[in-house]
Amino acid sequence: MKKFAAVIGYGGMGGWHTQHLLKSDVFELAGIYDIKEERRALAESRGIHAYATREELLADPRIELVTIATPNDTHEEIAIAALRAGKNVISEKPVTLSMESLERMISVAEECGKIFTVHQNRRFDVDYLAMKQLHDSGEIGDVIRLESRVHGSRGIPSDWRGMKEYGGGMLYDWGIHLIDQVLMVLGWDVDTVRCRMDHITNTEVDDGFQLEITFKSGAFAYVELGTYNFIPLPRFYMKGTKGTALITDWREETQVVKCKHWHESEVLPVETAAGLTKTMAPRDSVTVDEYRLPRPASDVHDYYRNIAQAIDGRATQLVTHEQMRIDLRLIQCAFESAERGETVSF
Numbered sequence: 001m002k003k004f005a006a007v008i009g010y011g012g013m014g015g016w017h018t019q020h021l022l023k024s025d026v027f028e029l030a031g032i033y034d035i036k037e038e039r040r041a042l043a044e045s046r047g048i049h050a051y052a053t054r055e056e057l058l059a060d061p062r063i064e065l066v067t068i069a070t071p072n073d074t075h076e077e078i079a080i081a082a083l084r085a086g087k088n089v090i091s092e093k094p095v096t097l098s099m100e101s102l103e104r105m106i107s108v109a110e111e112c113g114k115i116f117t118v119h120q121n122r123r124f125d126v127d128y129l130a131m132k133q134l135h136d137s138g139e140i141g142d143v144i145r146l147e148s149r150v151h152g153s154r155g156i157p158s159d160w161r162g163m164k165e166y167g168g169g170m171l172y173d174w175g176i177h178l179i180d181q182v183l184m185v186l187g188w189d190v191d192t193v194r195c196r197m198d199h200i201t202n203t204e205v206d207d208g209f210q211l212e213i214t215f216k217s218g219a220f221a222y223v224e225l226g227t228y229n230f231i232p233l234p235r236f237y238m239k240g241t242k243g244t245a246l247i248t249d250w251r252e253e254t255q256v257v258k259c260k261h262w263h264e265s266e267v268l269p270v271e272t273a274a275g276l277t278k279t280m281a282p283r284d285s286v287t288v289d290e291y292r293l294p295r296p297a298s299d300v301h302d303y304y305r306n307i308a309q310a311i312d313g314r315a316t317q318l319v320t321h322e323q324m325r326i327d328l329r330l331i332q333c334a335f336e337s338a339e340r341g342e343t344v345s346f
Ligand SMILES: NC(=O)c1ccc[n+]([C@@H]2O[C@H](COP(=O)([O-])OP(=O)(O)OC[C@H]3O[C@@H](n4cnc5c(N)ncnc54)[C@H](O)[C@@H]3O)[C@@H](O)[C@H]2O)c1
Pocket: 008, 009, 010, 011, 012, 013, 014, 033, 034, 035, 036, 039, 068, 069, 070, 071, 072, 074, 092, 093, 094, 119, 120, 121, 159, 160, 173
């Protein structure tokens, strides 16, 4: 039998969750609540029940799950109210804005014995899954370096995301997704963090960042988000001890080049302005294998399916409390590093 779920915050992402829940095979949408009357009226006009108050929503005994899709600074207060009302809770990302706040949320969830997690839906992105599968298969050997970039050219959205008091900025907005993805690939044993922020179109919050993460395993990740990049760089680049992989764009397949024979009998040099080079000349098909990997299958409905199972005690929640702590701590270290202009120990 399907469980009832409700959404608090009926903006862009609240709209996504309601559409998703309407198609869900494990949840049924009970309704929404938004602080703005016009958003509640819009929901009603679309045939979605809008509760008049948050209290009314939380008092509905049918509702087992509340998804929070409000601006970042409001997640803690709403999550705690929902947990105390006996609901399981999914918070949109970033789960909240400080470690102290996250610990308060986790401790109320534990006290109430309810599921509390965050919507890291980009764990279902096909480009990220391609990198993870390639890493885990060992096909290009041990991974030494992973680069993850998202480049746009429209600046930071002109809503609360541009304001510090709401938890705006691209590190919180996109950074949390990209960080979570590289940790899912390279592991959670972070050693150091270094970050530099951009302020090209916005002085109050970052409108881009360049983040370096070293891991105790020796691996390295470079994560970059830009909103003023009129020529985007490739989405993913992965370097292993046996080959290299590239995804140019999130709609594209993975290109892999693997070393077949290390030694070459003959190398055709290439000419540069300063003379010939053999070292940097491209390899030929005798010494390397070049191929494309098909895009992995992915179904983002598995996120809510997992929550339904976790509520019944039949699965562990996909995004665990410990992972939520590490993701958010990494964000805090990145802010600290950018402010001090130094590498920060994790
Ligand atoms: N996981 C993702 O892919 C993804 C994508 C976009 C946004 N988000 C996250 O979703 C959240 C919402 O972002 P958005 O783009 O939908 O913002 P939005 O501004 O479009 O919508 C926010 C809605 O919340 C309502 N609201 C504000 N405070 C409220 C409160 N106290 N109680 C009830 N309603 C309240 C607003 O009236 C508005 O309708 C953010 O945390 C954001 O980071 C996640």
